[in-house]
Amino acid sequence: xxxxxxxxxxxxxxxxxxxxxxxxxxxTPSGKGILRSIYPHTGKAYRIGMTGPPGAGKSTIVNKLxxxxxxxxxxVGIIAVDPTSPYTGGALxxxxxxxxxxxxxxxxxxxxxxxxxxxxxxxxxAAEAADVLDAxxxxxxxxxxxxxxxxxxxxAAAADTTVVVLVPESGDSIQAMKAGxxxxxDVFVLNKSDRAGxxxxxxxxxxxxxxxxxxxxxxxDVVKAVASEGKGIDELTAIIDRHRKYQEETGRxxxxxxxxxxxxxxxxxxxxxxxxxxxxxxxxxxxxxxxxVIDRQLTPYDVVEELLEEFRDN
Amino acid sequence: xxxxxxxxxxxxxxxxxxxxxxxxxxxTPSGKGILRSIYPHTGKAYRIGMTGPPGAGKSTIVNKLxxxxxxxxxxVGIIAVDPTSPYTGGALxxxxxxxxxxxxxxxxxxxxxxxxxxxxxxxxxAAEAADVLDAxxxxxxxxxxxxxxxxxxxxAAAADTTVVVLVPESGDSIQAMKAGxxxxxDVFVLNKSDRAGxxxxxxxxxxxxxxxxxxxxxxxDVVKAVASEGKGIDELTAIIDRHRKYQEETGRxxxxxxxxxxxxxxxxxxxxxxxxxxxxxxxxxxxxxxxxVIDRQLTPYDVVEELLEEFRDN
Numbered sequence: 318x319x320x321x322x323x324x325x326x327x328x329x330x331x332x333x334x335x336x337x338x339x340x341x342x343x344x345t346p347s348g349k350g351i352l353r354s355i356y357p358h359t360g361k362a363y364r365i366g367m368t369g370p371p372g373a374g375k376s377t378i379v380n381k382l383x384x385x386x387x388x389x390x391x392x393v394g395i396i397a398v399d400p401t402s403p404y405t406g407g408a409l410x411x412x413x414x415x416x417x418x419x420x421x422x423x424x425x426x427x428x429x430x431x432x433x434x435x436x437x438x439x440x441x442x443a444a445e446a447a448d449v450l451d452a453x454x455x456x457x458x459x460x461x462x463x464x465x466x467x468x469x470x471x472x473a474a475a476a477d478t479t480v481v482v483l484v485p486e487s488g489d490s491i492q493a494m495k496a497g498x499x500x501x502x503d504v505f506v507l508n509k510s511d512r513a514g515x516x517x518x519x520x521x522x523x524x525x526x527x528x529x530x531x532x533x534x535x536x537x538d539v540v541k542a543v544a545s546e547g548k549g550i551d552e553l554t555a556i557i558d559r560h561r562k563y564q565e566e567t568g569r570x571x572x573x574x575x576x577x578x579x580x581x582x583x584x585x586x587x588x589x590x591x592x593x594x595x596x597x598x599x600x601x602x603x604x605x606x607x608x609x610v611i612d613r614q615l616t617p618y619d620v621v622e623e624l625l626e627e628f629r630d631n
Numbered sequence: 632x633x634x635x636x637x638x639x640x641x642x643x644x645x646x647x648x649x650x651x652x653x654x655x656x657x658x659t660p661s662g663k664g665i666l667r668s669i670y671p672h673t674g675k676a677y678r679i680g681m682t683g684p685p686g687a688g689k690s691t692i693v694n695k696l697x698x699x700x701x702x703x704x705x706x707v708g709i710i711a712v713d714p715t716s717p718y719t720g721g722a723l724x725x726x727x728x729x730x731x732x733x734x735x736x737x738x739x740x741x742x743x744x745x746x747x748x749x750x751x752x753x754x755x756x757a758a759e760a761a762d763v764l765d766a767x768x769x770x771x772x773x774x775x776x777x778x779x780x781x782x783x784x785x786x787a788a789a790a791d792t793t794v795v796v797l798v799p800e801s802g803d804s805i806q807a808m809k810a811g812x813x814x815x816x817d818v819f820v821l822n823k824s825d826r827a828g829x830x831x832x833x834x835x836x837x838x839x840x841x842x843x844x845x846x847x848x849x850x851x852d853v854v855k856a857v858a859s860e861g862k863g864i865d866e867l868t869a870i871i872d873r874h875r876k877y878q879e880e881t882g883r884x885x886x887x888x889x890x891x892x893x894x895x896x897x898x899x900x901x902x903x904x905x906x907x908x909x910x911x912x913x914x915x916x917x918x919x920x921x922x923x924v925i926d927r928q929l930t931p932y933d934v935v936e937e938l939l940e941e942f943r944d945n
Contacts, residue, residue: 574925575922583915604893
């Protein structure tokens with residue numbers, strides 16, 4: 318990578334940051350080069366993940382949090398991950414509305430990432446974009462995604478503190494996600510808590526939390542908020558501070574980050590093995606065999622053995 | 632595998648089928664042996680996937696469909712996949728209630744699969760359980776899962792026909808999933824269509840379908856249903872029949888199944904490469920390096936290169 322480019326990126330230049338993230342997002346060779354060059358300059362930002370069902374008000378909370386951190390004089394980056402396809406355009410429009418809100422402050426960098434492809438790949442790119450922001454000097458990085466299955470787990474894995482946003486009406490869909498959410502949440506926000514059923518929802522969350530195994534000694538708390546009016550944001554910020562301090566003091570933060578590096582190395586190895594294995598010739602060989610598999614002359618397991626044997630001999 | 636066991640399985644013996652699925656689910660060596668031995672006896676069943684948001688009535692529709700196919704004298708298997716953790720117990724209870732309903736008929740085999748682990752692995756196990764049912768002589772296999780992100784895509788990949796169930800109230804969560812659902816659905820069911828907003832919901836779905844690229848020449852239709860009263864089930868069955876016929880005549884069914892085999896081989900290869908690569912020694916080596924990575928003396932990319940080089944030299 319261009320030395321001048323790196324210098325500008327590390328200085329926090331906005332256009333350079335945008336270009337770097339685009340390169341990372343498109344997985345270009347220069348994107349890979351950028352990730353490699355910036356790595357020694359990462360690890361300083363604190364990463365906050367935000368997830369929850371659609372319509373829970375995650376974006377509003379992220380904006381309000383960004384504003385609070387700006388008031389403390391911290392540089393803030395926001396990455397909004399949209400695992401649904403850009404097909405309907407709905408989510409993208411939402412982002413655009415919001416951007417005008419945070420764009421007022423030059424200290425907040427906002428980026429939205431959407432993909433028709435796999436949610437898994439998208440989460441990894443979001444984590445890599447966070448690395449770019451980290452190297453570019455952002456001190457707080459907010460990662461936001463709608464909680465639909467895998468994407469929320471991936472965001473939690475990329476974050477130092479994970480905030481789960483629910484609303485009193487979430488009802489059925491919370492029921493379905495509850496178990497997974499309980500396992501990843503460091504803090505719960507019950508947003509729109511001026512609506513009916515808020516107290517019952519808080520009680521329900523607390524009841525389930527009560528049964529949660531306290532593996533890491535941290536007790537997730539529930540904050541009632543009305544984010545559109547700014548209510549509950551101070552309390553949320555305070556809990557995030559407390560969680561950060563707790564993790565720093567217990568060594569849990571370092572542990573989490575070690576695990577994150579381990580996961581990334583495993584992913585990268587998996588990708589490389591896949592690319593090495595599936596060269597054109599082996600792909601061709603497999604496709605020829607599949608015809609015999611569908612006619613039940615061979616099993617997929619035979620094909621796997623044969624291909625692996627040939628790979629090992631090379 | 633035991634020859635007697637295989638014989639009993641192929642004859643459709645219920646207890647043997649249950650034991651075979653358990654072995655497959657637990658990934659025991661005998662489970663792997665079973666999959667290999669039964670493979671030549673699979674490929675006869677037609678697989679119908681059913682997905683949609685929680686509370687849409689998927690189970691009711693699956694039960695009613697099973698009943699219709701039983702009336703035609705077909706042997707039916709049902710696999711209900713629950714990608715959420717068994718933590719809350721909610722979904723499991725739902726299954727138990729239902730089982731009494733279908734258990735009345737000995738011709739219907741019902742199995743529910745839940746996991747705290749990754750949704751991806753669970754979907755694969757569901758597809759393998761479907762292979763067991765296929766070998767055991769089931770002619771129709773219904774695969775059901777709650778639509779939360781990845782799990783619906785996996786079920787669609789495992790099915791010959793994919794049915795997406797929605798309700799008038801789904802609102803926000805449909806909005807978020809819509810794009811993905813549009814791409815996988817061969818048929819839509821608007822269940823509980825006696826409720827307010829049903830016609831608007833049908834119109835909304837049709838409007839979006841209108842913009843869908845018709846890659847495979849099949850036009851997904853929308854069926855209005857009140858499954859609890861049996862309304863719409865005949866129409867749904869007729870559309871599934873039509874879709875099956877369409878796919879058989881155009882060669883699309885074979886194409887889909889070829890793709891399924893290709894995907895499975897790629898998955899199996901990926902697993903095996905991972906296991907081969909991450910032996911104890913290499914795992915240890917990686918963990919030692921990670922300490923230097925977190926202190927920014929090395930990048931994850933350096934570690935990856937080093938490990939890969941060593942792997943290739945062996």
